[in-house]
Amino acid sequence: MVTKFQVAGRRLKKVHLWGSVQQAVRSQVAEVLRALDEVADLPDTAVLLLPYKGRAEGPAASTNPQAAAAGADSEPPCDGCHLRFLHYLRCGGCRQRRYCSRACQVADWRGGHKEACKQMAEEAAAAARAAAEAEAGAAGAEAGQETEERT
Ligand SMILES: [Zn+2]
Numbered sequence: 001m002v003t004k005f006q007v008a009g010r011r012l013k014k015v016h017l018w019g020s021v022q023q024a025v026r027s028q029v030a031e032v033l034r035a036l037d038e039v040a041d042l043p044d045t046a047v048l049l050l051p052y053k054g055r056a057e058g059p060a061a062s063t064n065p066q067a068a069a070a071g072a073d074s075e076p077p078c079d080g081c082h083l084r085f086l087h088y089l090r091c092g093g094c095r096q097r098r099y100c101s102r103a104c105q106v107a108d109w110r111g112g113h114k115e116a117c118k119q120m121a122e123e124a125a126a127a128a129r130a131a132a133e134a135e136a137g138a139a140g141a142e143a144g145q146e147t148e149e150r151t
């Protein structure tokens with residue numbers, strides 16, 4: 001069976017354009033593979049539902065960039081586009097960054113979060129450990145086991 005593609009290829013060979021087409025395709029494929037490679041270890045996201053503390057306009061305000069940007073909402077915005085939304089995706093690696101969409105996550109990942117994510121995750125784990133230790137320490141102090149180290 002002769003496909004349209006084969007016919008086009010033969011015609012391009014005849015006018016000596018086949019080489020440039022092959023080259024273009026190869027560079028396109030390389031570009032796609034490179035992009036895929038960059039997001040290969042992108043952590044999965046979990047939907048993070050936030051209580052919406054918006055103004056009277058309600059959810060419609062979140063779809064209007066100007067209204068969203070002007071809002072004095074204390075909830076932090078998307079870490080990608082810096083707009084406020086009702087629902088966010090949370091970075092599955094560090095669980096600190098939040099995004100309105102997978103596209104924003106990928107953009108931020110490629111824009112440097114790839115490197116920062118692991119560090120943020122480690123810092124968060126260390127902070128959680130420290131908090132747990134402080135709690136244990138406080139409980140110990142309450143039980144009358146305070147030591148000289150506590151000044
Ligand atoms: Zn976004």
Ligand SMILES: [Zn+2]
Nearest residue numbers: 091093094117
């Ligand atoms: Zn992350």
